[in-house]
């Protein structure tokens with residue numbers, strides 16, 4: 442039986458052409474600044490994001506953790522949207538590494554400048570933890586791959602600057618946002634002090650994220666990366682996959698978005714709760730109401746038919762489209778899921 446894996450866009454496998462690019466990469470010891478392929482990737486992404494400098498790191502989680510380390514002090518308060526990756530999917534790293542706490546605002550991962558202003562706690566107060574950072578996730582994973590409205594991101598960052606709060610963009614899926622909205626990466630990144638993007642999600646690389654910002658911040662990020670154990674050596678082998686993906690795998694994300702839509706539209710005809718308005722990129726999240734089977738049962742039934750999806754909560758299922766699944770497979774997966782919930 443054919444296996445259709447929609448658990449995540451991280452399950453993508455490097456293509457033969459990507460592997461060839463990796464095999465042929467020029468490399469050197471990046472800790473001596475001597476890996477030309479890493480340097481090329483960093484420069485390319487800094488340019489794409491419109492930032493002064495960028496550094497290559499092993500994972501999106503490390504990028505986020507470096508961002509927190511750079512922009513906060515222990516005891517600080519960080520404002521985030523609901524169910525942010527930085528809160529839910531990083532094993533408590535923010536508390537362990539940077540000693541910060543979170544204040545969650547807004548709905549479905551989105552929030553407004555007014556939300557930031559009402560959550561803001563000023564520095565120098567004898568009781569309050571000072572709010573020193575606001576973090577936006579775009580697209581928002583647990584929000585169902587929704588695009589963070591750009592006008593709101595601009596307003597949030599303007600309010601943050603007024604309040605003396607730093608701004609961070611978790612852009613693990615920012616390439617999806619760019620393709621979904623037609624906005625450039627530089628425009629999406631412009632309001633933020635520090636931005637990260639992932640190469641190992643929709644872009645199909647085996648490893649890697651990049652964090653970008655002002656040169657002075659990135660110089661500090663190099664030290665934080667070392668502290669977190671993420672300083673690498675001949676990592677040009679990995680960066681080569683990133684350079685390949687920037688060339689070949691961005692525009693095609695539109696196919697993943699179309700496939701997610703196709704999947705979501707079929708599921709909207711099934712007795713599940715799904716908000717088609719939130720299906721803006723490559724993620725489909727739906728809720729299976731009582732008395733239908735719970736998420737774990739739906740996941741197991743689908744798996745028996747060769748379709749892999751994730752149970753995101755007791756009654757919530759997530760499917761993610763990516764470069765290793767085509768429209769025919771997504772149509773088939775939708776039928777299997779529709780039967781699994783029945």
Ligand SMILES: *Cc1c(COP(=O)(O)O)cnc(C)c1O
Nearest residue numbers: 500501502503526578582611613
């Ligand atoms: C996947 C992801 C990350 C980073 O994940 P890693 O698995 O550590 O590379 C960060 N933020 C968001 C929104 C993500 O979806």
